[in-house]
Amino acid sequence: MEFNNNKSIFLQIADNITEKVVNGTFPPGEKIPSVRELAADLGVNPNTIMRTYNELQAMKIIDNKRGIGFFVNPDARETILEQKKSEFFDHVLPQFLHQAKLVGISIPELKKHIDKLN
Amino acid sequence: MEFNNNKSIFLQIADNITEKVVNGTFPPGEKIPSVRELAADLGVNPNTIMRTYNELQAMKIIDNKRGIGFFVNPDARETILEQKKSEFFDHVLPQFLHQAKLVGISIPELKKHIDKLN
Amino acid sequence: MEFNNNKSIFLQIADNITEKVVNGTFPPGEKIPSVRELAADLGVNPNTIMRTYNELQAMKIIDNKRGIGFFVNPDARETILEQKKSEFFDHVLPQFLHQAKLVGISIPELKKHIDKLN
Amino acid sequence: MEFNNNKSIFLQIADNITEKVVNGTFPPGEKIPSVRELAADLGVNPNTIMRTYNELQAMKIIDNKRGIGFFVNPDARETILEQKKSEFFDHVLPQFLHQAKLVGISIPELKKHIDKLN
DNA sequence: GTGGTCTAGACCACC
DNA sequence: GTGGTCTAGACCACA
Numbered sequence: 001m002e003f004n005n006n007k008s009i010f011l012q013i014a015d016n017i018t019e020k021v022v023n024g025t026f027p028p029g030e031k032i033p034s035v036r037e038l039a040a041d042l043g044v045n046p047n048t049i050m051r052t053y054n055e056l057q058a059m060k061i062i063d064n065k066r067g068i069g070f071f072v073n074p075d076a077r078e079t080i081l082e083q084k085k086s087e088f089f090d091h092v093l094p095q096f097l098h099q100a101k102l103v104g105i106s107i108p109e110l111k112k113h114i115d116k117l118n
Numbered sequence: 119m120e121f122n123n124n125k126s127i128f129l130q131i132a133d134n135i136t137e138k139v140v141n142g143t144f145p146p147g148e149k150i151p152s153v154r155e156l157a158a159d160l161g162v163n164p165n166t167i168m169r170t171y172n173e174l175q176a177m178k179i180i181d182n183k184r185g186i187g188f189f190v191n192p193d194a195r196e197t198i199l200e201q202k203k204s205e206f207f208d209h210v211l212p213q214f215l216h217q218a219k220l221v222g223i224s225i226p227e228l229k230k231h232i233d234k235l236n
Numbered sequence: 237m238e239f240n241n242n243k244s245i246f247l248q249i250a251d252n253i254t255e256k257v258v259n260g261t262f263p264p265g266e267k268i269p270s271v272r273e274l275a276a277d278l279g280v281n282p283n284t285i286m287r288t289y290n291e292l293q294a295m296k297i298i299d300n301k302r303g304i305g306f307f308v309n310p311d312a313r314e315t316i317l318e319q320k321k322s323e324f325f326d327h328v329l330p331q332f333l334h335q336a337k338l339v340g341i342s343i344p345e346l347k348k349h350i351d352k353l354n
Numbered sequence: 355m356e357f358n359n360n361k362s363i364f365l366q367i368a369d370n371i372t373e374k375v376v377n378g379t380f381p382p383g384e385k386i387p388s389v390r391e392l393a394a395d396l397g398v399n400p401n402t403i404m405r406t407y408n409e410l411q412a413m414k415i416i417d418n419k420r421g422i423g424f425f426v427n428p429d430a431r432e433t434i435l436e437q438k439k440s441e442f443f444d445h446v447l448p449q450f451l452h453q454a455k456l457v458g459i460s461i462p463e464l465k466k467h468i469d470k471l472n
Numbered sequence: 473g474t475g476g477t478c479t480a481g482a483c484c485a486c487c
Numbered sequence: 488g489t490g491g492t493c494t495a496g497a498c499c500a501c502a
Contacts, residue, residue, distance in 0.1 A: 008492060022220075034474065045494050050476075058412070066245055067281075067474050067502035085221045089231070096214050097235055102140060103203050107236055111229055113207075117215055118225055126486060127420055163421075163487050244501060258456060281502050321457050325467075332450050333471055338376075339439045343472055347465055349443070353451055354461055362477060388489065399479045404491075421487030421489050 001042055009044060010051040017052070018061060021076045028074045032062060059083075119160055127162060128169040135170070136179060139194050146192045150180060177201075237278055245280060246287040253288070254297060257312050264310045268298060271306075295319075355396055363398060364405040371406070372415060375430045382428045386416060389424075413437070 001016060003009050020026045032038075035053065039046040053070055056062045061076045073079070100110050119134060121127050138144045150156075153171060157164040171188055174180045179194045191197070218228050237252060239245050256262045268274075271289060275282040289306055292298045297312045309315070336346050355370060357363050374380045386392075389407060393400040407424055410416045415430045427433070454464050 010492080035476095036474085045496095046475095047477095047495090048493065051492090053475085064241060064475075065502095066239075066241060067500090069474060081221065084217070088217055088221050088223070092214065092217060093231060094235065096210065097232065099202070099206060099210060102137065103199060103206050105206075107232065110232070113211060114215065114225060114228070117212065121420075123418060123420060128486080166487055169486085246501080255456065284502055287502085317457060320453070324453060324457050324459070328450065328453060329467060330471065332446065333468065335438075335442055335446060339435065339442050341442070343468060346468070349447060350451065350461065350464070353448065364477080389491095390489085400490095401480090401492095402478065405477090407490085418490070419487095421485090423489060 010048050010055065013038075013042065013044075013049065013052045014055050017056060018076075018080050021061065021072055022080055026072050028072050028076060030072050031068075032070050032072060034069050128166050128173065131156075131160065131162070131167065131170045132173050135174060136198050139179065139190055140198055144190050146190050146194060148190050149187050150190060152187055246284050246291065249274075249278065249280070249285065249288045250291050253292060254316050257297065257308055258316055262308050264308050264312060266308050267304075268306050268308060364402050364409065367392075367396065367398075367403065367406045368409050371410060372430075372434050375415060375426055376434055380426050382426050382430060384426050385422075386424050386426060 001013075003012055017026065017032065021028075026032055033041065035046050035049045038044075039049045042049075053062060053064075057064060057070070060073055060079055062070045063073050064070055105113075119131075121130055135144065135150065139146075144150055151159065153164050153167045156162075157167045160167075171180060171182075175182060175188070178191055178197055180188045181191050182188050223231075237249075239248055253262065253268065257264075262268055269277065271282050271285045274280075275285045278285075289298060289300075293300060293306070296309055296315055298306045299309050300306055341349075355367075357366055371380065371386065375382075380386055387395065389400050389403045392398075393403045396403075407416065411418060411424070414427055414433055416424045417427050418424055459467075
């Protein structure tokens with residue numbers, strides 16, 4: 001895994017895990033790698049992984065079983081998609097239209113470009 | 119003006135100014151507020167405004183007349199639009215479609231939402 | 237039995253057993269489940285049960301007959317009640333009233349709530 | 355400030371701050387000590403304070419102004435009291451009554467003890 | 473073995 | 488000056 005300098009490592013790892021949850025690499029209920037294991041795997045300090053896992057736990061994407069490890073929350077996939085959906089409609093879409101307008105692209109033009117890219 | 123904690127203040131102010139240039143609030147050739155004035159206005163440290171102005175100057179959006187102030191570059195509007203346009207098509211649009219897809223929104227649905235917001 | 241993540245599992249199991257002793261589910265002198273049996277029952281590591289039993293033994297709530305198993309101490313009920321009583325009056329009650337006060341609940345209100353829950 | 359070994363330091367510091375918010379030592383909108391400052395004050399590592407502040411920010415008790423510091427959220431007091439109230443009714447009170455019952459204290463007796471301590 | 477906390481020290485962007 | 492992130496390394500309780 002390669003890291004981008006614009007975003008903190010622990011968040012990039014979190015994104016990577018949520019992606020794996022969404023695409024089924026980490027199925028609901030499954031154990032995810034231990035803190036130390038993943039740290040060694042990614043060549044990163046265990047504290048950084050710990051921070052990632054704390055974040056994901058706060059988002060109810062993973063759960064902790066004491067002394068055993070972290071597990072994908074059964075509802076993780078729904079939680080993630082719902083969260084992304086609301087973000088899309090609340091922020092991404094309006095801001096996208098704002099930018100299109102600023103740049104002087106009309107709605108019909110915009111639709112054409114969308115079709116072209118699909 | 120309210121600031122978003124996710125982006126540095128000097129960039130948010132820069133965005134605000136470029137937008138005013140594009141929509142005509144700051145016409146080409148016109149003097150823009152002095153560093154100290156704008157700082158007081160926004161309740162922000164003058165250094166922050168200075169950084170904004172330096173950034174805008176590097177982008178050839180404003181020019182500095184020593185001892186007098188900063189002025190909107192005659193070609194600022196074109197410069198900004200060109201830059202924003204290429205950014206829009208190169209990054210914003212593709213990434214927007216990627217997100218829509220991820221969230222499970224079909225193209226027809228997407229178009230409906232776009233119409234609804236206009 | 238469901239476990240709370242705020243408290244160590246072996247203590248939660250110990251609480252569960254003392255409660256069963258007090259309410260008569262485990263009468264004095266009776267044999268309690270073997271370590272392996274209870275471990276399987278609760279889906280927990282046998283070491284964890286062992287630790288629970290050690291703890292209870294130290295509190296003189298259960299006794300070990302080597303090679304046979306663990307048995308409820310004849311005086312277990314009294315031991316537990318005495319211990320819980322002093323803890324209740326020394327710590328639980330005062331701290332409970334402190335919290336109620338902090339949250340802004342008056343004594344009469346508090347009594348009403350107590351009645352309501354009974 | 356002295357630390358108790360039963361609870362993590364960063365949470366004890368967080369409790370200390372919420373207490374100061376509730377009792378008015380840190381009024382709404384006021385700046386709280388900088389990370390380094392408080393760390394030096396308490397003889398604790400800055401990372402530990404950072405963690406405390408992250409926690410409090412997630413609870414909407416403090417806000418961050420970029421490059422300036424952390425400030426008490428205007429609604430912090432209400433947020434804290436509300437949170438404590440719901441915890442009291444959802445967990446503390448029921449569990450308190452459960453313990454009283456287990457120990458064999460009747461409701462009238464309980465009320466007497468409450469009166470005595472006030 | 474697992475997570476959880478803490479320290480010491482470094483480096484960075486931003487105000 | 489402010490917060491924010493990361494590393495290296497240590498120690499602990501718990502399963």
